[in-house]
Amino acid sequence: xxxxxxxxxxxxxRRLTAPEARQWIDGLAAVLVDCVRGGASxxxxxxxxHGEARAVFEGVVAEVERAQRxxxxxxxxxxxxxxxxxxxxxxxxxxxxxDVAKLLVLRSARRQGVGQRLMExxxxxxxSEGKTLLVLDTVTGDAAERxxxxxxxxxxxxxxxxxxxxxxxxxxxxxxxxxxxxxx
Numbered sequence: 388x389x390x391x392x393x394x395x396x397x398x399x400x401r402r403l404t405a406p407e408a409r410q411w412i413d414g415l416a417a418v419l420v421d422c423v424r425g426g427a428s429x430x431x432x433x434x435x436x437h438g439e440a441r442a443v444f445e446g447v448v449a450e451v452e453r454a455q456r457x458x459x460x461x462x463x464x465x466x467x468x469x470x471x472x473x474x475x476x477x478x479x480x481x482x483x484x485x486d487v488a489k490l491l492v493l494r495s496a497r498r499q500g501v502g503q504r505l506m507e508x509x510x511x512x513x514x515s516e517g518k519t520l521l522v523l524d525t526v527t528g529d530a531a532e533r534x535x536x537x538x539x540x541x542x543x544x545x546x547x548x549x550x551x552x553x554x555x556x557x558x559x560x561x562x563x564x565x566x567x568x569x570x571x
Contacts, residue, residue, distance in 0.1 A: 398501050399462045400508040405452035411460060412448065414467030416440035418491045423553050425494045428526050433553040447472065457485075457512050461492070461501045468496035471505040473513050473521070485513045487523035490531060502534050510567055519567050524549070527559035540565045 403411065419440040423431050431439070450456035455476030461469035469492035473485045487509055492501045513521055525531045527545050536542065540563040549560035 397463060398468075398499070398504045400504050401460055401462065402508075402512055403451070403458045403460050405448050408444070408448045408451055408458050408460075411467055412441055412444050413437075415444045415447075415460065415470055418467065418470055418493055419443060419489075421493050422491045426552055426554070427491070428550050428552045428558050429489060429491065430550075431553065432551065432555065435553065450474075450476070457509075457516065459505055459508055459512065461496075461505050463496065463501075468493045469501040469505055471509055473509055473516075473518070475513070475516055475518060483518060484520045484522065485516070485518040487521050490523075490525075497530070502531065503538065506534065506538055510565075514567050514570050517570065519569050520564065521567065522562070522564045524560045524562045526550075527561045532561050535563050538565075 408415070416437050417440070419429070419431075420435060420437055422429055423433065423435040431443075447456060447458060451458050453476070455474065457473040457475065459471050460467050471490040472488045474488055475485045477484055477486070490502055490505060492505075509521070523535070523540070525535065543562040543564060546560045546562065548557035550558055552558050
């Protein structure tokens with residue numbers, strides 16, 4: 388059953404500090420587990436436990452603490468329903484670039500504007516860190532691919548059999564980029 392989120396204005400997106408992320412680590416882990424159980428190709432194979440997902444986010448929190456990663460979370464009525472990250476600790480010749488990673492939305496909260504709100508906030512937060520180019524990859528043919536196209540991302544191409552679904556089947560991956568205006 389889908390959450391009744393109403394308009395996208397009912398979705399609150401926040402940038403989490405390391406202490407806040409620690410406070411929400413079980414909610415972040417629950418979103419990741421739900422996505423993997425739903426068949427999303429987001430780096431992990433089934434079976435995938437809550438404990439494994441907690442360990443993933445403990446690593447993310449450590450990178451947030453070291454200012455190597457931005458972590459955003461989406462909330463509806465105080466419940467964490469989605470998350471996305473921007474990795475910005477890159478080689479010295481790429482200070483202008485960020486990698487968008489792990490756009491995850493609970494299956495019960497999809498098609499309600501959560502992913503769009505998270506991606507809009509990604510751009511704001513990346514610009515605040517001086518990023519003018521974002522890149523990402525996603526499963527070819529997935530709903531996220533259509534979201535990125537609607538939000539003005541440019542498709543670079545498709546890499547066949549780039550990753551695996553949680554059940555071990557290969558999936559193609561589409562690579563996208565988006566130029567952001569420089570912060571004034």
